[in-house]
Amino acid sequence: xxxxxxxxxxxxxxxxxxxxxxxxxxxxxxxxxxxxxxxxxxxxxxxxxxxxxxxxxxxxxxxxxxxxxxxxxxxxxxxxxxxxxxxxxxxxxxxxxxxxxxxxxxxxxxxxxxxxxxxxxxxxxxxxxxxxxxxxxxxxxxxxxxxxxxxxxxxxxxxxxxxxxxxxxxxxxxxxxxxxxxxxxxxxxxxxxxxxxxxxxxxxxxxxxxxxxxxxxxxxxxxxxxxxxxxxxxxxxxxxxxxxxxxxxxxxxxxxxxxxxxxxxxxxxxxxxxxxxxxxxxxxxxxxxxxxxxxxxxxxxxxxxxx
Numbered sequence: 372x373x374x375x376x377x378x379x380x381x382x383x384x385x386x387x388x389x390x391x392x393x394x395x396x397x398x399x400x401x402x403x404x405x406x407x408x409x410x411x412x413x414x415x416x417x418x419x420x421x422x423x424x425x426x427x428x429x430x431x432x433x434x435x436x437x438x439x440x441x442x443x444x445x446x447x448x449x450x451x452x453x454x455x456x457x458x459x460x461x462x463x464x465x466x467x468x469x470x471x472x473x474x475x476x477x478x479x480x481x482x483x484x485x486x487x488x489x490x491x492x493x494x495x496x497x498x499x500x501x502x503x504x505x506x507x508x509x510x511x512x513x514x515x516x517x518x519x520x521x522x523x524x525x526x527x528x529x530x531x532x533x534x535x536x537x538x539x540x541x542x543x544x545x546x547x548x549x550x551x552x553x554x555x556x557x558x559x560x561x562x563x564x565x566x567x568x569x570x571x572x573x574x575x576x577x578x579x580x581x582x583x584x585x586x587x588x589x590x591x592x593x594x595x596x597x598x599x600x601x602x603x604x605x606x607x608x609x610x611x612x613x614x615x616x617x618x619x620x621x622x623x624x625x626x627x628x629x630x631x632x633x634x635x636x637x638x639x640x641x642x643x644x645x646x647x648x649x650x651x652x653x654x655x656x657x658x659x660x661x662x663x664x665x666x667x668x669x670x671x672x673x674x675x676x677x678x
Contacts, residue, residue: 380468398527404667405469406659410461412659417457418450419652424513426521436647437520445519453515455507458534460512461678464505470558472496472567483571488566495560499569502559507548511535513613551615553626558608566601570594571659590665591658599655602650607642609649 383541413420422437441449475493476482483490511532519524529535539547583589614629633641 372522387507396577399473400448400668401670402470402473403466406666407438407467408664408667409465409469409508409660410458412656413457413461413465414454415659416656417454419648419655421516423645423648423652424516424603434651437648439520451518452519453493453512454532455533456508456512456515456529456535457529459536460505460508461506462557464501467502467504468497468567471500472563474575479619484575487568487572490571491564492548494564494566497558498560498563500561501563502556505559506550506552506555507536507539508532509612510539510548517613525653527556551612551626554612554615557604558612561608562601566597566657568644569600570597570657573597587665589664590662594658595654595660597661598654599650601657602646602653605653606649610642610644630645 389421418438421441422434425437425441426434441452445452472493475496476485476490478496479489479493481489481493498623511529514527515529516534518528527535529538538580549566570593574589577583577589577593578585596653610628610633611626612632615626637644
């Protein structure tokens, strides 16, 4: 009896009584792959993220003005202030959210072709877990990015993310690691329900249309749509998170205090302050994350086939 090897799903299937088709289940991809893709993307778009945080946390009015101020006061290298905080955040939050999203889909029996609400549910579950786990990294990233926008006497001057982590615990207590955890978890839930779920939805919908194949053009189009959805959905929580986390010690305010003060001084549209720089940052980041992730998956497939 002869045999034939075939990729994917599950068992041995007789073929016309003469051959056996060996169907091998595809191995899952490494759980950390999404975190690596997100770290690469965040490193490239860091100057835009830096500008977004400073717009949300300070009185700067325009993205261009904020960039000019950064370059004028700290040089071009100033556009990469707080890069270690960004890396720390991605290697905690992003690794966790991609892992949790895949596990949540398995738990509720969803796949990439499932209805949007089911994918969004998996995204919400992943966001809740990752938002909590990644909160310290989020605080460090926001503080390090916003530090040079403050007057010199109010700067924290963390040397790097690890130094910042130890100083937060030593100077403000371990409870400081949970500052802004409510808005951060809420934002993470919104982000994963909109970004991860919408990417899967757009990708499967575009494939089903017959106009696309599973290649970089599909990944680019689906991630572009996902980035726009995610920016709009996440803007209110993102603004609150940045304002609360950028405060330290006695400056800190509760979420409700921050909302009341901002509503009184700026009106309801404060929740979408910095939408353009947020979109300008999140759009290429989202595209880079998913395009990089898909390429990393191809590299893993190539490696497995080679060995």
